[in-house]
Amino acid sequence: MLRGLPESGARARRHRARLSSRGTYSLRIGDCVCGFAAFIATEKLSDERVGQVSSGMVCQRHRGPDDTRIWNDDRTCFGFNRLSIIDIEGSSQPLFWGPADQPDRYVMVFNGEIYNYVELREQLIAEGAQFHTSGDGEPVIVGYHLHGAAWVEQLRGMFSFVIWDTVDKVAFGARDWFGIKPLYVATFDDGIGFSSEAKTLREMTGPGVVDKLALQHYLVLQYVPEPESADANLRRIESGTSFEVRDGALSTHRYFHPVFDAVPVSGAQETTELEDRILTVLDDSVAKHMRADVTVGSFLSGGIDSTAIAALAKRYNPDLLTFTTGFEREGYSEVDVAAESAAAIGVAHHVKIVSQEELFETLPLIVWYLDDPVADPALVPLYFVAREARKHVKVVLSGEGADELFGGYNIYREPISLAPLTKLPNPLRRGLGAISRVLPQGMRGKSLLERGTIDLEQRYYGNARHFTDAQIRQVMPAADPAVSFRDVTDPVYALSKDWDPVARMQHIDLFTWLRGDILVKADRVTMANSLELRVPFMDKEVFEVARHIALEQKITSDQSKVALRNALAKVVPAHVLNRRKLGFPVPVRVYLTEDYGYSWAADLINRTDAGEFIDKAAALRLLDAHKAGQGDYSRQIWTLLVFMLWHDIFVTGRIAPEVPHPQYPVEL
Structure with a gap:
């Protein structure tokens, strides 16, 4: 069971009082990787929301075991767990900044690192800005004050952050270019919550609720595509996106549009x-x-x-x-x-x-x-x-x-091998495609013919393709036949129509x-x-x-x-x-054929509460077929096992992992 979670109510208020002391904040520096949460109330912030932010920060204490702080005013509550990387003895968040006549106008929680903060700081000083710290957090606030939302495009690093303007009562935030740092969001009648981790927001939403659309996408892709979450109560701010909360309404803006624009060399x-x-x-x-x-x-x-x-x-x-x-x-x-x-x-x-x-x-x-x-x-x-x-x-x-x-990726070389087929006239390609579909499974050349006679948009949707849309219905009887992976990929492909096929594949993968x-x-x-x-x-x-x-x-x-x-x-x-890429290879295929791995997987399938969504008998048949050597179904089985664990942890609570709380030295 999880330990150390403060309850709502009196205990949470005591916890909050112990952690909240605005006078203790050091403003020397603000840079550190961490976990944070924020709740922006539509009108007046309730004590209940402050307590939920406070207790929720314990759920993500691993993101920042060095320090925890909670701050709130009448509309906003920020929680912050610190993993101190720079200025070990000083600094914490939330970080405060303002011009001379409004010194505490802005409050920020920030997760990540800005690697060009020295250069940004020099630029802002030349524009007349004054700094109270020497770290990378403050240039984010100062730049926002002077340049507005467009300032995020100057940031070089990994980040997610929320800034609260105590004067205009507007929140602004962003997530980094590629999505290195996470940011979840949940909307409520009384406001909007943000957090580095979903567990903190579940202090507000309650147990997880399976999003069936996200589950179908997960079974194909082996992950849930942004901005979806497997939990229907939650969503994610997308990579390369900034946002604003004004009068209780959330609006987003994509500031990063990755474009591959080849320049030939000779x-x-x-x-x-x-x-x-x-x-x-x-x-x-x-x-x-x-x-x-x-x-x-x-x-x-x-x-x-x-x-x-x-x-x-x-x-x-x-x-x-x-x-x-x-x-x-x-x-x-x-x-x-x-x-x-x-x-x-x-x-x-x-x-x-x-x-x-x-x-x-x-x-x-x-x-x-x-x-x-x-x-x-x-x-x-x-x-x-x-x-x-x-x-x-x-x-x-x-x-x-x-x-x-x-x-x-080796798959990026596929357009070269398929070029003799993809360059054929469409009627001929369609005819060859029809032939490929009637060839026996395993026949040499069948796969090449199949893939070479369908469009890139249909054949490439990422590096992991575990269940086809047809196979999903065998393990997920309630799957919607109208749902396809192309719901995820077609809007992205639409942005790259005139690019070469490899650039389009890279773009999809981003x-x-x-x-x-x-x-x-x-x-x-x-x-x-x-x-x-x-x-x-x-x-x-x-x-x-x-x-x-x-x-x-x-x-x-x-x-x-x-x-x-x-x-x-x-x-x-x-x-x-020139060595072939392996990464950190994992022997799942072998382990699931052996007694220990097979028994572990079978026990989870038999005991899971996820039977409402996954056909447990079909999952066991896959496992048995894999063990018998009838095919390599290890990746499909692993995909089902991970979902079952997620479901039984966050939806029903049947599984409650013992979460360690190791003590690390602050300075290494």
Whole structure:
């Protein structure tokens, strides 16, 4: 059971009184990764809402175990959990700022880091602004005061924040360009709530309610696409979006429209210049991501992306620590390759080996941290390597985003192999498509013919495609046949009609796979361990270079990330330069055929309360067929298991993971 949750009422008021003391706030600096909550009342703020914010902050204490603060006025309540990264002895939030005649006009809660805050601060001082702190939070408020909502477009970093204007009674906030930092929202008759985690808002909404539309999308994609949530009571502010709350009404504005605009290069000199631009902007991003007053480490797998980040980080911290993880099974570990890379770079290296028992026993807790179901098995090793890293550091760098920006996924090479078919006249393509549908399953060439005779919009909807729309109805009898994955992807494809197919696939992944899976798991399982994860590839200046890379500099028939690999040849060891991408592979396929994993999965299916939504008999048939070797259904089974856990934790409460509260030293 969860421990330490203050109740509503008298106990919550005592908790609130203990945490709320405006006079204790230090204004020296405001930068730290954290978790926050905010409630903006339509009229008068109630004591009940203040108590719910207060108790809800305990649910996300792992995001900021160093300090907790609650503040409120007659319309607004802010809660903040601090993970202090800069200015360890000072600073907390909410952060106050105002012009000389209204010194406390604005109040802000902020989660993330602004990496160009030094440059922004200098710009604002030149415009006549006065600062009370030396950190990255205050330029957000000052810039908003001087430049309005458009100021968010100047921010380089990862962030979500809410600013309350105590004079105009308007709230403004935003979420970063790519969706690195989360922000949930819930609307009520008396106001609007925001939070870094859904668990805090459930203090207001009550138990979760399954959103059937979101569930159907989840079964196809293995994650819930933004702005949806699996909980019908909640939604998410989308990446690259700002918002305003005025007179109880929420309005949003998309400030970031990622456009891939290829600029061809010709000749050796232009190619070299492109590679130099890539390395220069990435090195600058890593340098800025290394800013901290605590120890910074780096995750290290066997691939080129994390290796490049670690190698560049070593330039700025000769004592860099790196971390990797693997499983005991042969073929499911990159530990040896990562160790070889660490030795070549010249950095210390730590390894965590995960057992089968640890994987299954810890999965319910990991799902609790997730807030929304994400059926990516890589969550598990990532959780364990984060837990190991937190023993040594407070901040880690990682290589997420390189594939989406530079064309790294093997599937991006598919347009080359399909070109002979996609260039055929439409009537001929339709005829070949009809032939492909009657060919026997498993026949050589059937899949190529099928995919080459349908449009990109129909065949590509992300890296994970677990259940087809038809298969969903076998495991979810109440599925709506009118619902399709294209409800999610068609509006995004409509923005890229004239682009080349690889750019269109990258664009889709920015709006689906990246922000729905990759960045969600990266944030949740690291913050579960009170560890800040920074992703230097996910930088607006890096994107500005990457978006102009021409098709032939991204993929060839036998290579991906062509320009990036060539640029990184100067910094990464040769043994990883062209190595096949694995990441942190997980032996789920093997484990579900063995007694322990099979029994664990069967027990969950038999006992789950999710039978209203998932056909438990169909799920067991899939599990039995997988164990019998009739096919590899491991990803479909895993997808069902994660949803069942999510449902039984947040909807019915049948499962209540024991949430640890480890004590970390404030300074590392």
